[in-house]
Amino acid sequence: MSGVPLDPPRCAATIVAKSFLAYARALAVSFRHHHPDVPFYVLLADEVDGFFTPEREPFELLALDDLQIPRLERFRFHYSQQPLSYASTPFLLAHLLRRGFSRVVFLKQESLVLGSFASLYARLASESLVLTPHLLAPLEGADRITRELNILQSGTFNIGLLGVADTPSAQRFLAWWQDRVFTHCQHAVGEGMHYEQRWIDLAPALFDGVHVLRDPAYNVGHWNLPERQIKVDGEQVTVDGEPCRLFRFSGYNPDEPGRLTVHSRRLTAGNAGPAAQVFERFRNALELAGYHETKHWPYAYATFDNGVPIPDIARQIHLGLGAAGQRFGDPRCTTVSDSFFTWLNGSDAGRSDEGPIVSRLWQAVHASRRDLQEAFRDPLGSDRAGFLAWTMESGVREHRIPAQFAAQSQ
Amino acid sequence: MTKVGSRPGPAVGTIVARNFLPFARVLACSLREHHPELPMFVALADGPGDDRDPAQRAEHDERGEPFELVPLESLDIPDLRQVCFGYTRQQLAVSMKPHLLSYLLGRGHTGALFLDADIMVLDRLDPLIDAVASHAIALTPHLLGQLDGEARITRELNILQSGIYNGGFIGVSASAEAARFLAWFADRLHTHCRHRVADGMHFDQRWLDLVPAYFEDVALVRDRGCNVAHWNLPERNLRWVDGRAMVGSQPCRFFHFSGFEPASPGMVTRYAKRLSMAALGPAATLFARYVHLLEEQGVGDDPPYAYDTFDNGLPIPAIVRQIYLDLGPDVRRFGDPFCTTCDRSFFNWLKQPTRAAAPGADGGLVSRLWDAVHRSRADLRHSYPDPHGADREAYLAWTVSSGLTEHDIPQVLAR
Numbered sequence: 001m002s003g004v005p006l007d008p009p010r011c012a013a014t015i016v017a018k019s020f021l022a023y024a025r026a027l028a029v030s031f032r033h034h035h036p037d038v039p040f041y042v043l044l045a046d047e048v049d050g051f052f053t054p055e056r057e058p059f060e061l062l063a064l065d066d067l068q069i070p071r072l073e074r075f076r077f078h079y080s081q082q083p084l085s086y087a088s089t090p091f092l093l094a095h096l097l098r099r100g101f102s103r104v105v106f107l108k109q110e111s112l113v114l115g116s117f118a119s120l121y122a123r124l125a126s127e128s129l130v131l132t133p134h135l136l137a138p139l140e141g142a143d144r145i146t147r148e149l150n151i152l153q154s155g156t157f158n159i160g161l162l163g164v165a166d167t168p169s170a171q172r173f174l175a176w177w178q179d180r181v182f183t184h185c186q187h188a189v190g191e192g193m194h195y196e197q198r199w200i201d202l203a204p205a206l207f208d209g210v211h212v213l214r215d216p217a218y219n220v221g222h223w224n225l226p227e228r229q230i231k232v233d234g235e236q237v238t239v240d241g242e243p244c245r246l247f248r249f250s251g252y253n254p255d256e257p258g259r260l261t262v263h264s265r266r267l268t269a270g271n272a273g274p275a276a277q278v279f280e281r282f283r284n285a286l287e288l289a290g291y292h293e294t295k296h297w298p299y300a301y302a303t304f305d306n307g308v309p310i311p312d313i314a315r316q317i318h319l320g321l322g323a324a325g326q327r328f329g330d331p332r333c334t335t336v337s338d339s340f341f342t343w344l345n346g347s348d349a350g351r352s353d354e355g356p357i358v359s360r361l362w363q364a365v366h367a368s369r370r371d372l373q374e375a376f377r378d379p380l381g382s383d384r385a386g387f388l389a390w391t392m393e394s395g396v397r398e399h400r401i402p403a404q405f406a407a408q409s410q
Numbered sequence: 411m412t413k414v415g416s417r418p419g420p421a422v423g424t425i426v427a428r429n430f431l432p433f434a435r436v437l438a439c440s441l442r443e444h445h446p447e448l449p450m451f452v453a454l455a456d457g458p459g460d461d462r463d464p465a466q467r468a469e470h471d472e473r474g475e476p477f478e479l480v481p482l483e484s485l486d487i488p489d490l491r492q493v494c495f496g497y498t499r500q501q502l503a504v505s506m507k508p509h510l511l512s513y514l515l516g517r518g519h520t521g522a523l524f525l526d527a528d529i530m531v532l533d534r535l536d537p538l539i540d541a542v543a544s545h546a547i548a549l550t551p552h553l554l555g556q557l558d559g560e561a562r563i564t565r566e567l568n569i570l571q572s573g574i575y576n577g578g579f580i581g582v583s584a585s586a587e588a589a590r591f592l593a594w595f596a597d598r599l600h601t602h603c604r605h606r607v608a609d610g611m612h613f614d615q616r617w618l619d620l621v622p623a624y625f626e627d628v629a630l631v632r633d634r635g636c637n638v639a640h641w642n643l644p645e646r647n648l649r650w651v652d653g654r655a656m657v658g659s660q661p662c663r664f665f666h667f668s669g670f671e672p673a674s675p676g677m678v679t680r681y682a683k684r685l686s687m688a689a690l691g692p693a694a695t696l697f698a699r700y701v702h703l704l705e706e707q708g709v710g711d712d713p714p715y716a717y718d719t720f721d722n723g724l725p726i727p728a729i730v731r732q733i734y735l736d737l738g739p740d741v742r743r744f745g746d747p748f749c750t751t752c753d754r755s756f757f758n759w760l761k762q763p764t765r766a767a768a769p770g771a772d773g774g775l776v777s778r779l780w781d782a783v784h785r786s787r788a789d790l791r792h793s794y795p796d797p798h799g800a801d802r803e804a805y806l807a808w809t810v811s812s813g814l815t816e817h818d819i820p821q822v823l824a825r
Contacts, residue, residue, distance in 0.1 A: 133623030138594040145602055148620065152610030156619050176556040184563055190608035192570030201619055202566065204630055205551030205574050212622050371792060 008102040010121050013041035013062075013092055015085045016109045018051055018297045023109040025289035026282070028059040030113040043067070043092045045085045047300035067091040070182075073330035078319040079185060080312060081299045085109075086196040087185035089159065090177035097166045097174075108160035110252060112282055114237050115217065115245040120163055128170040128209030130163035131200065132219040137227070143266075151223065153189045155197035157212075160248050161219045162200075169208045176206070183319060216240050220275075221248035222261040230275040237278055247278050254283045254291055304341055306334045308404045314344055317364045345405060349380050356407045358384060362391050365399055417584070420521035420542055421514045423451040423480075424529075425503045427715055432707035433527040436700070438476040440531040449519075450477040452527075453485060453510045455503040457716020485509040488600070494717040495747035495756075496735040497603065498728060502717070504613045505603040507580060508596035515584050515592075526578035528668060530700060533654070533661035537633040538581055545629035546588045548581035549618060550637040555645065569641065571607045573615030575630075576637050578666045580618075591625050601735070634658055639666035640679045648693045655696060665696055672704050720757055722750045729817045730760065733782040760823060765798050774825045776802060780809050783817060 012031050016024045024042045031040050042059045054061040069075055069091050079087055089106060096104045103124040105117060123130050134151045138144070164170045181196045192198060204210045216228050217239050229240050237244040251261035258269045260279055269276040303309050310332070318325050318340060325331065328340040344361040358366075358379055366372050366379050366387065376383035376390070388407045396406050422441055426434045431452075438450045458481060487493060487509055497505060507524050514522035521542035523535075541548035552569045556562070582588035595617065604611045611617075622628050634657045638646045646657045655662035669679030678685040678697070687694050719725050734741055734756060741747065744756040763775035776784070776797050784790045784797045784805065794801035794808070806825060814824055 133620075135620070135623060137624055138590070138597075145598065148598070148617075149602075149610040152616050152619060153608075156623050172556070180563060180566070184567070189610070190571075192567040192607075198570055199566075201570060201574050202553070204622055205553055205632070206556050214623070214626075374792065 008125075009100055010035075010103045010105075011039045011041060011096055011101045012105040012107060012117070013043065013096060014107050014109050014111075015043040015045055015088050015092060017046040017081045017085065017299050018044060018048070019295055019299060020109050021052060021294040021297065022286050022289040022291035025058055026285040027107060027109060027111055027113065028057075029289070030285070031107070032058065034113055034116050041092075041096065043088060045081070045088050049298075049300055051297045052294075062092070062095070064088065067095045071326075073332070074318070074325060075182065076301050077310070077331040078183070078315055080310075080315065081302065083185050083187075083195055084301070086159075087181040089162075089196055090174045090181065093162070093164050094171070094174045094178065097164065097171070102166040104164050106159075106162040106164075107246070108248070108250070110249040111160060112247050112249070112278075112285065113245070114247055114278075115243040117245060119215070120161075120213065120218065120245075123211055123213065124163050124165040126209075127163075127211040128165050128167040129173055129203060129207065130211045130213050131157040131203065132161045132213050132215075134158045134219075134221075134223050135227070136214050136216060136224070139227070141226075147223070154194045155201055157197070157200045157203075158219050158221065158223075158248075159197045159200060160221065160250065161246055163213075165209075167209060173203060173207045173210075183322075215245075217242045217245045219246050219248055220244060221250050222264050222267050223250075225267065225272065225275055230273065230278065232274045232277045244278075247282075249279060249282050252279060252282065254286050257283055301332070303332075304334050305332050306341070308334075308341075308402050309400070311361075311399060311401050311405065313361060313365055313368065313399055313401070314340075314405075316368070317344065317361065320364075347380075355385075356388060358387060359405065359407070361401070361405050362387070362395065362407065365391070365395060365401075417518050417520050418449070419447065419519065420523060420539060421449045421451060421517070421519040422523045422525060423453065423510045423514055424525050424527045425453040425455050425506050425510055426527045427456040427499045427503060428454065428713045429711070429715065430503075430527050432704050432709040432711075435476055435707040436703045437525060437527055437529055437531070439703075441525075442476060444531050444534055451480050451510070451514060452477045453480040453506055453513075454482060455499070455506055456482070458483075480510065480513065482506075485513050489742075491746050491748065492734075492741060493600065495726070496601075496731055496741075498731060499715050499717070501603050501613065504577070505599040507577070507614060508592045508599060511580065511582050512589075512592045512596070515582065515588070519584065521581065521583045524580040525664070526666060526668070528670065529578055529664050529666050530696075530703075531664045532696075533635065533663045535636075535663055537631050537636060537663070538579065541629040541631050542581040542583050546583055546585045546627040547591050547621060547625055548579075548629040548631055549575040549621060550579045550631050550633075552576050552637075552641050553645070554632050554634060554642070557645070559644075565641070572612045573617075573619055575615070575618045575621070576639070576641075576666070577613070577615040577618060578639075578668065579631075579637055579664075581629075581631075585627075587626050591621065594624070601738070604735070633660075633663065635660045635663040637664065637666050638662050639668050640682055640685055641668075643685075643690070643693060648691070648696070650692050650695065655692075665693075667697070667700055670697065670700070672701050672709050675701050717748075719748075720750050721748050724750075724820045724822060725818065727818045727820075727823075729783055729786065729819070730779070730823075732786065733760070733779070736782075774806055776805065777823070777825060779819070779823055780805075780813065780825070783809075783813060 014024055014027055028040045040059045041062055043062045045064060064072060093104055093106055103121050120130060133156055139147050177199060180199050184193060185196050186193045187195055220228055220239055231238045251263040260267045260269055260272055318331050331340040333339055334341040345359045347357045347359055376387040379387040391407050424434055424437055434452045441448060441450055485506060494502060511522045511524055523538055523542060538548060551574055557565050598617050599614055602611060603613050605613055634646060638657060648662055649656050669681040671680060676687050678687055678690060687697060734747060745752055747756045749755050750757040760779040761777050764778050764781045765775060794805040797805040810824060
């Protein structure tokens with residue numbers, strides 16, 4: 001349980017779905033090791049559903065219901081598991097400030113705290129928001145431009161670490177970020193979005209008291225490993241000769257430990273040098289935290305309430321409806337007469353006698369793909385049979401559409 | 411030891427091709443009105459030409475240009491011919507920003523301020539000059555506060571696509587940190603001053619997003635009177651008070667007429683067609699004044715651009731520049747890319763077939779140019795999946811019926 005908060009009250013927090021609970025445990029334990037007096041919160045962007053006992057965890061558990069998220073059933077429906085966690089970040093931070101903490105540090109789940117965050121909390125005495133960049137200096141070498149463009153696509157600042165203080169500027173920042181990610185936490189690089197992260201590029205321009213923390217000891221990850229000199233001496237991990245404070249394992253799969261991240265083909269356990277030992281330590285910590293058990297725990301919001309998986313296109317359709325989606329109430333609910341589930345299988349075009357209709361769901365798939373628009377120019381008319389044949393042969397597979405939404409052959 | 415106080419103060423510079431010289435004149439005159447002490451330099455991103463030819467306006471012949479002209483050759487640009495070929499007129503001008511700033515610092519100025527040519531100075535620039543006096547690098551964000559209203563997300567996403575900081579102003583001081591910044595900026599713009607939003611590029615501008623992460627001592631100038639333009643006009647609420655343009659309680663220091671085309675004076679900017687001059691309010695007066703000043707300085711003459719054609723006079727299509735740029739450092743083997751008569755010229759390479767002629771093949775083969783066009787367009791790849799085999803005839807027919815006109819490709823490069 002949490003110790004007595006010091007003055008000013010500080011805390012740290014992360015967000016997981018329960019299949020990542022082992023990550024939250026490992027992170028919480030590593031944080032508490034270096035900050036025994038600072039409470040650590042875990043927001044479960046999921047339901048407990050009896051899979052674990054919150055009181056026995058090494059952290060304080062929060063539920064989405066605790067955060068005063070407006071129109072929560074819709075918010076939960078609009079995003080799949082990972083984006084929902086990302087989009088919940090500003091709501092969690094605002095909640096912790098409301099709870100009375102004056103300095104809050106957010107950490108993404110795939111991380112280990114390896115040293116004290118005292119210098120980061122100290123920054124929050126005079127600043128509203130502390131950001132850490134992915135990279136701290138121009139890159140060198142043949143792949144310098146490719147790597148920098150990667151960062152420009154995903155965001156200058158890495159949101160695996162973020163600090164906020166209880167100032168009016170931080171409150172304004174969080175209200176703004178909440179508004180933007182409520183509907184626009186997508187991966188659409190050409191449109192200027194990379195989930196919740198690219199929005200933060202605007203923060204230094206839009207808000208007062210934004211500090212860019214350029215300290216190589218924080219937020220070490222695959223994107224900056226080539227530039228950071230990692231040394232491991234027993235328990236002690238140093239970066240450029242200073243104690244490492246936060247190490248990140250973004251894209252790391254403990255079941256495939258030789259490959260340190262899915263985001264880079266060039267980095268492997270074989271060529272990462274001493275850093276490979278830190279990944280190994282992370283894997284051990286995860287296993288100790290029950291990784292092999294928790295990874296199988298189901299995500300509660302993956303399905304409609306009748307157990308049918310929610311396809312991504314259904315989430316996008318509901319998001320696109322905006323306020324018009326309100327009439328369905330909770331979009332996961334299939335038992336009401338006018339459910340979103342039923343609506344997806346219907347069509348405005350009306351039913352003809354000549355066989356199956358092209359449902360709203362398949363119309364949306366058609367509208368989302370230029371190749372389909374070229375191949376089936378009139379999906380409700382002359383190309384209907386061809387398009388429906390495509391949905392059965394390829395569409396259900398390409399878009400992972402459950403049988404309950406497949407066109408009925410007659 | 412450098413003697414303190416012996417160096418000349420800050421200088422201001424811009425970059426234009428010859429057709430934009432009237433814009434540079436308006437900028438220089440407006441700067442002189444509010445800052446007679448600041449020297450103004452204009453780098454010419456164009457061929458040497460004859461700047462004393464009769465097309466030059468008579469009054470300039472008498473009193474000279476209101477700035478010092480810096481020829482392209484004075485800037486220390488590696489592989490200059492390649493850059494002039496690979497980039498369009500606009501890209502070339504933009505990519506020279508770090509070189510011009512380095513050049514001005516090299517002349518001993520304590521600081522250097524780049525201003526886009528389509529800017530007009532309306533008042534004192536003290537926040538910029540102070541920023542450069544006390545910081546290594548100074549930038550102005552497009553937006554200074556969160557947006558409200560229906561269009562808030564669309565407008566902010568627009569900024570995320572194009573860059574947080576506007577490239578219309580970049581300030582540097584004579585410092586080691588600024589030199590580091592300029593060396594990096596020049597290296598990236600040398601090959602990657604491109605408009606490819608999904609790849610993370612918007613000419614020079616998205617690169618600037620990295621500056622607060624990469625360098626110490628960066629000033630983000632959040633003065634509401636700076637860099638007022640179409641992207642922030644709704645929030646700046648420009649008004650006229652006793653003939654002075656004001657933003658809230660402070661002067662509008664400089665206005666950026668980004669995307670404004672004097673030939674279409676009813677359109678505020680080509681980047682946001684939704685904005686009409688009629689609905690613009692008090693700022694419309696400023697545009698009217700700007701058009702008048704540009705006309706006085708000879709806008710509309712439209713002199714030719716030196717790097718628009720091969721040495722045989724044929725225009726260089728945009729897609730040809732792109733192909734050249736995409737080849738990377740490999741292009742050195744072609745020598746001067748403008749040359750059409752040299753051995754192993756790029757021009758002749760474009761015309762060569764990509765595959766050896768199959769016996770009995772008639773109707774021609776797909777040249778490297780048309781192969782590159784095919785690879786650059788998803789719609790063509792979709793319609794003609796096998797341009798060298800089964801779809802060759804059909805694809806070659808398309809190049810003649812549509813390709814030539816869609817890409818402004820001269821007949822000589824057909825097929």
